[in-house]
Amino acid sequence: MTIGLAAGVVVLGVLALNREYRENFFTGSGVAEGALIAAIALGVVLTYRGSGVVNFANGAIAMYVAYVYTILRSNGALFLPPIPNPLKLVEWVVHLFQAHDTLHLVDIPVQISFGSSMGFWPALAISLVFCVLLGLLLHFAVFRPLRYAPPLAKVVASVGVFVYLQAVIILRFNTTVQTVRPLPFVHKTQVDLGLIKMGQDQLFVTLLVIAFTVGLWLLFQYTRFGLATRAAAENEKGAVVLGFSPDFLAGSNWVLSTVITGLLGVLVASINSTMDPVSLAALIVPALTAALVGSFSSFGRTTIAAFLLGMQVPLVLYLSANKGWFPSTNGTYWPGFEYVLPLIVIVVVLFFAGRSLPTRGAITLGRLPFSPNPPAWAMRVGGPALALAAAACGLFLFGPDYRGALANTLIGIIICLSVVVITGFVGQISLAQMSFAGISAFVVSKLSAEQGWPFPWPIFVGAIVALIVGLLVALPALRVRGVNLAIVTFAFAVAIYNVVFQNTSVTGGYHGALVTVPSWINPNNAGRYHFLGLTAGDGLQPNPMTAMFGLVVVVVLSYLVANLRRSTTGRQMLAMRSNERAAAAAGVNVAATKMLAFAISAFIAGMGGAVLAYQSGAVTAGPFNYPASLIFFAFAYLGGISSVSGAVAGGLLVPGGLLFTFLEDRFGVPTGLTLVLGGLGLILAAIQNPEGIAGRMSGIGRRIETRFASRRGAEAHQEVA
Amino acid sequence: MELLRTTDMCVTFGGVQAVDNVDFAVDEGKIVGLIGPNGAGKTTFIDGITGFVPTTGSINFQGREISHLPAHRRSQRGLGRTWQSLELFEDLNVTENLRVAAEQQSTTGFLADLIIPQRRRSHTDVDFALDVLGIRDLARLMPTEISQGQRKLVSAARALAARPKLLCMDEPAAGLDTTESQELGRRMRRIVDAGITIFLVDHDMGLVLEVCDSIYVIEFGATIAQGTPAEVKRDPMVIAAYLGSTETPGR
Structure with missing residues (x-):
């Protein structure tokens, strides 16, 4: 800690002495950014202290509230999340019998209108009421039911909230940049404070955040409420003795968190005058970094770290644009380095602090999803039958739309398999699986198009590069348990997207990085193929063989993962997931086994990226941005995190996959709804049904099996012997 | 033959000396007991020799130093x-x-696992452990489906399945009634007959005095007595510290 402080002082000293650096470090925009990061981070610390939840969704909460406010001001309307309409079913049934879509029943409104536009104060008031309700909703509907759940389940739920909030905004307003009106009561007039010149509005939010920090510190230090929250974090009985119910404390801290986060989201979005749902929500990365520096307990340290993380952004932008020694790409400006510092800070803190999260004195009653041993019939009959059915559909039955959906589902299954290994078998969360896939995809592009390597060798090299990067990312999280891997991998996902995947020398500009695809699997090849008197393909794109290549990879990887579960290594992983100490006492090398799981998982994700590269013919950055990793995690969890069949179910669910293509085709369910349902499903799965869809099915199967077994009675006993 | 010997072993938590310069030896083929009042450092002692808390001093197992492992x-x-x-x-x-x-598992052996997962089909060690403790009928059940007493046996069987030379048992009789405790004693004899030495930490004086070949008594992290059950029962320090005055030892 002291070394860190000393290093910080030295860096600040250098910054303050050099005029050029100083002017780009102490900027109004950087400080305002820092204020927003600080507010998000304070919210994270509050909810952690109040209920033990590391809230990955807090950036998304700031973003959502800012949208609520902005739409109130510009349209005078409060937009609503999509609400299921049972009348649609009636319409659908009627339309089955009628040739013309004559019946049209009432639609559920998408917004509540208050007029054509709204002034600042009423819009702010409604937004803050919304914050309070959101905080209460998150507490009562999501995190209170999870209060005794393992930390993993809480992280899963918060990722679900993240995906849901972001998906609602994208469904309603796209990912395009939204304009936000300026604040009416402060001006952009510059104030000269000596070291720094900043706008009045920027100064206002800065002082507000500092006031919040001091206020929270006083609240926790000197009031019975704060004392009780601190006591509850140690031992829930402590709070009861002080006359507070732990439930009340957790709920109050949630409301405090959403109000502070939402308020600053509104104010800073107004000062910046623009916002978009992806980059605003991604501020959770520097916010988590700041919270980590503050050990998830100190408000002061968290706020200071947050301001520094905000202030480094303009400095890094300036340096990368103006300094010859700064990394450049083909001699020109290389963007994205402002996203790297949070990752470095997280790695350093985790590496030197050893354990980052103080263990909370809460009882854990919940457990992680059960991981069944794959039954023999599934390996011998079920798997091959499913693969043959998929092949028959892909080759002979499906039209172009469904062939494309099959290809997407196959990619989805591969990514879900990678999540099964890391989360299902080992109980760690990686939020960067699509980043590993992206690394592999770009390696495949380089090797196949630029180096001329023949198919399929680039696939293996791509996956091995992903494996090596995966190991490097996982290394700092190795010594510590809990949610640290989730934090590191999330920071990595944001950094690699901005630094590498946005770099035109990697991505090849507008058309993407090209891949040399052999003609028999090239999606643009609209040929027909004749086997055994049958004709595959209908002369339309995509090529039916494209998905067949994906299917082969899926089958091979599925068997490898199922074998892993049945092997010594798989049992060791599950043993470690249940109880690391007991696993070590049974002779399991915990560190090596974890590394192995990270490696296998990143390798599988890399295979997925490589298949995606060959299936699309050109690699673009879009599919590998951080929300994609969250979404695939959501669908993997929803399908069933702990088995191969769960990965298959997850693959069916992914955006653009078979299920949603079917729903869109038959029921007109809009595509944008996929992600909303994904987020909602993830939250519900975390609370209700951690085994996922596949687990539910196999649970029913197991009950039937048990019934038969009890009839056979004696036979079953002999089998045991 | 001597299997385990600790010399000057200490475990310190903050400023508290949880295990204080304990010299201790276990001979092969024996049941060695460790008793002491609550908080005497019994579990910490097991944690120390099995590597779950950092220790100072020496731990020698089968003639080799293991304290760094x-x-x-x-x-x-x-x-x-x-x-x-x-x-x-x-x-x-x-x-x-x-x-x-x-x-x-060797860390490289996993590659073979991915292709041929069930290649090690010989279950002799698992069968041995299930048989010694007589719990073969539990083999296919989940830990959540069996009783607390059965869970204790599974816990012991898991340790036995590794075919240890020395088995350290931490309070195996806690929560058992007298009959169950006696049954546990008989099963422990069977374990020793199978060639596994036992180091037993327990509260149950009846069990410890009955099955152990020699006994160490510790208090506040330090040894206060050692010897055969008969010797320990007569030791005045032990009577004062642990057995208490209400129970007259040796009766």
Whole structure:
């Protein structure tokens, strides 16, 4: 800690002495950014202290509230999340019998209108009421039911909230940049404070955040409420003795968190005058970094770290644009380095602090999803039958739309398999699986198009590069348990997207990085193929063989993962997931086994990226941005995190996959709804049904099996012997 | 032959000396007991020799120094343990619990596992552990489906499945009634007959005095007496510290 402080002082000293650096470090925009990061981070610390939840969704909460406010001001309307309409079913049934879509029943409104536009104060008031309700909703509907759940389940739920909030905004307003009106009561007039010149509005939010920090510190230090929250974090009985119910404390801290986060989201979005749902929500990365520096307990340290993380952004932008020694790409400006510092800070803190999260004195009653041993019939009959059915559909039955959906589902299954290994078998969360896939995809592009390597060798090299990067990312999280891997991998996902995947020398500009695809699997090849008197393909794109290549990879990887579960290594992983100490006492090398799981998982994700590269013919950055990793995690969890069949179910669910293509085709369910349902499903799965869809099915199967077994009675006993 | 010897072993938590310069030896083929009042450092002592808390001083196992080894390496050398809180792998069935301990894995062996997962089909160690403790009928059940007494046996069986040279048992009789405790004593004799030495930590004086060949008594982390059960029962320090005045020893 002291070394860190000393290093910080030295860096600040250098910054303050050099005029050029100083002017780009102490900027109004950087400080305002820092204020927003600080507010998000304070919210994270509050909810952690109040209920033990590391809230990955807090950036998304700031973003959502800012949208609520902005739409109130510009349209005078409060937009609503999509609400299921049972009348649609009636319409659908009627339309089955009628040739013309004559019946049209009432639609559920998408917004509540208050007029054509709204002034600042009423819009702010409604937004803050919304914050309070959101905080209460998150507490009562999501995190209170999870209060005794393992930390993993809480992280899963918060990722679900993240995906849901972001998906609602994208469904309603796209990912395009939204304009936000300026604040009416402060001006952009510059104030000269000596070291720094900043706008009045920027100064206002800065002082507000500092006031919040001091206020929270006083609240926790000197009031019975704060004392009780601190006591509850140690031992829930402590709070009861002080006359507070732990439930009340957790709920109050949630409301405090959403109000502070939402308020600053509104104010800073107004000062910046623009916002978009992806980059605003991604501020959770520097916010988590700041919270980590503050050990998830100190408000002061968290706020200071947050301001520094905000202030480094303009400095890094300036340096990368103006300094010859700064990394450049083909001699020109290389963007994205402002996203790297949070990752470095997280790695350093985790590496030197050893354990980052103080263990909370809460009882854990919940457990992680059960991981069944794959039954023999599934390996011998079920798997091959499913693969043959998929092949028959892909080759002979499906039209172009469904062939494309099959290809997407196959990619989805591969990514879900990678999540099964890391989360299902080992109980760690990686939020960067699509980043590993992206690394592999770009390696495949380089090797196949630029180096001329023949198919399929680039696939293996791509996956091995992903494996090596995966190991490097996982290394700092190795010594510590809990949610640290989730934090590191999330920071990595944001950094690699901005630094590498946005770099035109990697991505090849507008058309993407090209891949040399052999003609028999090239999606643009609209040929027909004749086997055994049958004709595959209908002369339309995509090529039916494209998905067949994906299917082969899926089958091979599925068997490898199922074998892993049945092997010594798989049992060791599950043993470690249940109880690391007991696993070590049974002779399991915990560190090596974890590394192995990270490696296998990143390798599988890399295979997925490589298949995606060959299936699309050109690699673009879009599919590998951080929300994609969250979404695939959501669908993997929803399908069933702990088995191969769960990965298959997850693959069916992914955006653009078979299920949603079917729903869109038959029921007109809009595509944008996929992600909303994904987020909602993830939250519900975390609370209700951690085994996922596949687990539910196999649970029913197991009950039937048990019934038969009890009839056979004696036979079953002999089998045991 | 001497299996385990500690010399000047200490465990310190903050400023508290939880285990204070304990010199201790276990001979092969014996049951050695360790008793002491609550908080005397009994579990910490087991944690120390099996590698779960840092220690100073020397720990010699089968003639080799092991105090620098991490816990899993000590386990692989033949130093097994059970836990007072059992710590079963709740996600694995009873057989799988035992197989985790029985099958040692080299980190490179996993590649073969991906292709031929069930290649190590010989279950002799698992069968041995199930038979010694008489719990073969539990083999396919999940830990959540069996009683607390059965869970204790599974916990012991898991340690036995690794075929340890020395088995450290942490309070195996806690929560058992007298009959169950006597049955446990008989099963422990069977374990010793199978060639496994036992180091027993327990509260149950009846069990310890009955099954152990020699006994150490500790208080506040330091040894206050040692000897055969008969010698320990007569020791005035032991009577004062642990047995209390209401119970007249040796009766």
